[in-house]
Amino acid sequence: GQQVMQIPQYQHVQEGEDFTTYCNSSTTLSNIQWYKQRPGGHPVFLIQLVKSGEVKKQKRLTFQFGEAKKNSSLHITATQTTDVGTYFCATQGSNYKLTFGKGTLLTVNP
Amino acid sequence: AAGVIQSPRHLIKEKRETATLKCYPIPRHDTVYWYQQGPGQDPQFLISFYEKMQSDKGSIPDRFSAQQFSDYHSELNMSSLELGDSALYFCASSAGLAGVTPLYEQYFGPGTRLTVT
Numbered sequence: 141g142q143q144v145m146q147i148p149q150y151q152h153v154q155e156g157e158d159f160t161t162y163c164n165s166s167t168t169l170s171n172i173q174w175y176k177q178r179p180g181g182h183p184v185f186l187i188q189l190v191k192s193g194e195v196k197k198q199k200r201l202t203f204q205f206g207e208a209k210k211n212s213s214l215h216i217t218a219t220q221t222t223d224v225g226t227y228f229c230a231t232q233g234s235n236y237k238l239t240f241g242k243g244t245l246l247t248v249n250p
Numbered sequence: 251a252a253g254v255i256q257s258p259r260h261l262i263k264e265k266r267e268t269a270t271l272k273c274y275p276i277p278r279h280d281t282v283y284w285y286q287q288g289p290g291q292d293p294q295f296l297i298s299f300y301e302k303m304q305s306d307k308g309s310i311p312d313r314f315s316a317q318q319f320s321d322y323h324s325e326l327n328m329s330s331l332e333l334g335d336s337a338l339y340f341c342a343s344s345a346g347l348a349g350v351t352p353l354y355e356q357y358f359g360p361g362t363r364l365t366v367t
Contacts, residue, residue, distance in 0.1 A: 171354070182340055182358040183293060228292060232354055235306035236344065237283065240292035 144169070144229055146241030154249050159216040161244035163229035171232050172205055172212040177243070178225040186214075188232075219248050252276055254343050254359030262365045263331050271326040271362045275343030278350045279357070281305070282324040284316060287338040287361075299324055331366045338363050 144163045153159050163172065171190045175183040187196055189205035189212060196203045202215045216223055226243040233239060255274040263269050275282050281300045285293035295308035299318035310316075313331075318324045328335060342356040351357070 173354070182361050183342075184358070185355050188352075188354055235298060235300075236281070236354065236356070237295045237298055237306050237308060238285075238293070238356065239295065242292050 144241040150245045152247045153219050156218050159219050161227050162213050163241050164211045168209045169231050173230045174214050175228045176225050221248050221250050224248050254357055256341050256359040256362050260363050264367055267331050269328045271339055273324045273341030275322050279343035279345050281344045283342040284326050285340040333366050336366045
């Protein structure tokens with residue numbers, strides 16, 4: 141199945157700083173999804189990208205899908221303590237099962 | 251809005267025992283997925299059901315079995331438990347072709363934390 145590599149594994153920022161996590165694949169992806177998992181919580185769907193070069197925004201979050209559909213990024217502007225958690229990218233394969241990246245754990249120092 | 255319900259939330263079992271995890275999807279969702287998440291790991295797909303039929307199978311041990319019932323709830327049965335089975339088990343649901351939510355969007359339950367001692 142398709143695999144996605146995600147970096148960095150950890151990111152610690154000061155509140156107000158920006159944050160970016162990246163996902164890469166060696167093969168073309170049909171779609172990329174992003175999930176957020178708060179500590180002790182469950183994954184929560186954020187967004188799906190399917191088009192080459194697609195950019196979507198949700199308030200302070202910007203999601204991008206690369207032109208070749210082999211990479212994606214999630215950028216958070218001016219982080220807040222509520223942004224703490226693990227951000228996973230995932231690709232949805234046949235029968236809609238999800239294959240997740242390893243995730244990026246974001247901690248924010250107030 | 252109603253969410254995915256999982257029970258129990260916590261379960262402690264000894265090696266070689268059996269466990270049954272239950273999942274109640276969002277109303278009118280007809281597709282259920284099971285994922286296993288080890289400590290500090292990403293969720294790993296185990297198995298899925300659509301309209302009470304198994305639709306896909308991932309890295310699920312032969313000791314595990316699952317089914318989806320006529321009311322769309324699902325159960326994951328785990329036998330001969332091993333220490334390595336200790337993990338968070340998530341159930342997720344999606345609307346399939348029912349259309350109440352986008353087909354590609356999976357809603358995760360709160361999870362069952364299984365500890366095998």
